[in-house]
Amino acid sequence: MTGRSARGNNLDTVRQHNLSAVLGLVHRTGPLSRSQLTRETGLNRSTIAALVGELVELGLVLESEPGANNRVGRPSPVVGAHPGVVALAINPEIDAVTVGVVGLDGVVQHRVRYAAEIPTALEAVAISKAVIDGLRPQLKASSRVIGVGVAVPGLVREADGVVRLAPHLAWLDEPFAQQLHEAIGLPVSAANDANLGANAERIFGAGREVTDLVYLNGGASGIGAGVIVGGTPLAGFSGYAGEFGHTLVNSAGVRCHCGAIGCLETEVNQRSLLKVLGLDSADADELDRALAAAGAAGGSAGGAGSASGAVAAEIERQLGFLAVAVRNATNVFNPQLIVLGGFLGALITAAPGRLQELVSGTALKASGESLRIARAELGSRLLMVGAAELAFAPLLADPASGDVRVGGTVH
Template sequence: MIRRSNLSLVLRHLQEHGPRSRSAVAAETGLNKATVTSLVGELRARGLIREIGPQHAGSVGRPGLALALDGAGVGALGLEINVDYIAAFATDLAGRVLVDRRVGFDAMGCEPEASLDELARVARDAIAELHMLGVRVAGITVAVPGLIDGTNGVVHVAPNLGWYGVPVAERLWEVAPGVPVTVANDANLAALAEFTNGVAAGSADMVYLTGEVGVGGGIIAGGRLLGGADGFAGEVGHVMVDSSGERCGCGRIGCWETKVGLAALVRMVTPDHAYGVRDGIVRDPEERLSEIERRLAVGDPQVDHALAEVGRWLGRGSATLVRLFNPRVIVVGGFFARLEGHILPRAQAELARLGVTGSVARCTFVASDLGFGAASRGAAGVVVDRVLANPTTVEIPPTTLSTLA
């Protein structure tokens, strides 16, 4: 455990501070030089760091060889399955994007087994692409819009997918034997992506709202993701806001997502192509939004009314979140961000009307720039962080082992 901790210390130090000589790493981390030399040898064998040439520090004597984070041959794969698409996003350990794609898929209209088959196919394609690039997959994380048992990768319930007790991780272990697979809530993963790389990166107190068919929330409090006792925190879309409203996919009446989810907007604007209407056409959310934007551009009053309703209810529900969590910023993704100019001013006005004066004055809505790919990005980021925390999860290649022997 001590060695694993020291491996992580050296790797994170190089990630955060850039190239360093062995002596500099020893001085800055408090480890002795012999220990650093041993740790560096193992990290190099695992393909996680590399030597990049002499580093001149201004001191007398021969300059030391600088070490830098490498990981070009180590990949992190993030997947997302949602109501109408499956996404794959992969990076190497240094954050270089290797795979970024989204395919339309009607998960709402399929049995769970068929959805898992399609998810497995997308995973296989992404892994094959990484292998062609000479990249080993260090781990896979799957984003799902539902309540997840993080210990075994089973989705307890995902109302909009119609999933109950679905073993997602088990299915992907078949695709990638020996590769660690974890499953997590999509909004939580998107919140992590926003916290590390988004428009409000580094905001210690932040709420992220997905802006998908369902509305999930990821809550960053004090710089940490709020998980709750069972990891189910953030299910804001199923907070009841209208006791006489529409029936939600979860079976209850008047949930917040029945007022502000993409399904609600599509139902108001294009009822003939609403979610759940089987017309034989698989529509990606971008395609649905393009139709709404087209109608908005020609001055369709029905669209403006629908967006006003979404904005009003977004602000109304967010007022409760501000009272509960006191965030400095509410980052909105998905279609909220795409249509920000028509939704967020109304939401901010409603928030100001209903919120507690002091906290509201210091909390603003901000549109994400990560699009519908925030969750899969966050999923890949979780894999990278897991490797940084425990470098021994990346095996030493057999060819390197034979050389060391």
Template sequence: MSDSQPADLALMRELNERIVLGLLRQEGPISRAELARRSNLSRSTVSSIIATLLAAGLVCETGIGSSQGGRRPIMIEFNYQSALVIGIELGSTTLTLLLTDLAATVLRRAYVPFNSAEGPEACSTRLAEQVHRVLAEAAISRQQIVGVGVGVPGPLGYTTGRPSAPPVLPGWQGVPLRALLEAALGMRVFVENDANLGALAEHRWGAAQGWENVAYLYLGSVGIGAGLILDGRLYRGDIGSAGEIGHLMVEEDGPACRCGSSGCLEAVAGLPAVLKRARAIGLPVAQFGDLLSLARQGDHSAIALLDATGEYLGIAVASTLNMINPGCIVIGGSMAEAGELLLGSLRRTLQRRGLSIAVDHVTIIPGMLGSDVVAIGAVSIVVNHAFSVPAAARSNNGVAHEAMPV
């Protein structure tokens, strides 16, 4: 036997375990025989894998299933309480931190004032301090944490964990953020764009469950981005900049944008721009909730401003719809709280500007996961990496585990 054979066998065993775990995560309680059929693995291989996973606590037996004849099978289920995950949204002014189980059930949450202008090294240290504080308060050891997911605004080199050109995080470009965080935390870290994580969260646990092609519009506290799920999988593009909808031009000769262009969606419909315009017309607003309250009380200027903002959003969404033809568009983030005050004009603009066949087909819905959506998506990406089959190792036999959006 060559030296490489034991390693090859160990890798094959791990891949087979991930296939089984992926099926259990997707299908819920399922018998050993059905696992063998769905995975194309032998019954003896599946039985051996299940024995290992039972001993590790990753799966559990959950009762007796039905039978067409013969002995009724014992059902196997993924144990979502077998490990814990930390999901983080790293905003420019606020840090959102969740401690969850593998089903994203929140066990602890913290919202901490945060100043990204302090720079990546100082911010990594502060982030690590908050993580260790939450773990200490919950009496949780690092060994119970399977990984840490972190959402950041702006384009990101996914394989490198380095922000590419983040206008929201000046001074962070090219910084090895994942490596900094892993060194500070002593845990495995996954870093991803915030809108991408919002898309993953809503697709896995929220409003977009069951849809294969989804555009998630993230109206954040600072910027606007889109996360794209295409054919059931997250689409990042060649360099990680897919979905930068905030930098589509929607107003010729419009105001300057921090990206260096002008008339961008973010420059006219991003939250800071909307609040600036509100104050310019004399509305007494300190935050978006103030503007929303005025509109709900019938203030015509506030209503008109939200209507105009929705129209800008509709222009950008129409371009996205015409280009990628999603079946579902989910609107999330802090400004989505406006509901139809914003979405009404978005829909009307989409009707005017979108390709009619695509407009008639698409469903536009608000997100379900609220202000924690990015941190929940950060949990999702950790779980996917820990328990799904690596893309390079997937077969082309069409088994269900291939649909996991990593």
């Protein structure tokens, strides 16, 4: 960069900031007209025209005539994130490794769930590589792969993607991001699944326009959480913040694998819910159907005396302990919104209003009076979108950067 004037560098900084603002907007909100972009960014029309032109040239956005599904009465072309720019998303879990292809427009284009019983880190790498190899024909035809994001059910050192501890996978200090990078030759970033889920819900789901939220996700291997404070994900010193699954909700409870007694995830768990429903396994959608079929969908009180009494009692028991954790989160973080994902979302759908009632009765009035509790909206897309966001982050921050592997097609 020698020979560049300070003025030139400042202009570059402004340009980078503006490119990032426009690309980020269409990425988060979907296609927008130039006049909408002008309004949203506060930039003038000619600046927007130049920025859109540059993003088109970089192959990051598409400008097209609005179709029948776009807003009526807007004849100007709309600018949308290019769906051919994709990230790979990977989520190793205790029963499967899921690999997805997610477009810069937020659409999950492919999702492959490869069943595997508690995969080791090396097995998860091998499965990911095999699935990605299987997807190469589709990727080669139309896509430019930016990189890989991994959502890990455990503590991840975000700086280098080392999984410090994924207790249910029995992974300890696994350099997973590095191993995966060596296997597939793309940049890889990894982070805690719930932190990624919280961020995805804030950008694309129930938390849009919300600055302060606590996200709790119930998965097969436990409860993860992510906290967003003032619009910023709370990472903690090394990326381990937000472990609500291991906060105390029952001092007379059972011992958790972490060594403590009465953790949230030992009292509130999918296994007990499945057991009372007579199921071995279920994803969130299947769980909803099972709860509805058990007659629990009309509310816990209504189901208490029926054949689904055992299901209703289990829902009430789990909601009681969940309410303790939500009360603590409310008193500590004063969030606008609590977002519940996975089987926790199924729990609140099965007993509408009950969790809010339990929390309102116990949280500090001032902390809880503006609190809303909502179900996560992204469903089975959540961790794919969340992990992809991790991979897209460098591109979104600096769309014109040569460091970003745009055009790095999979060979």
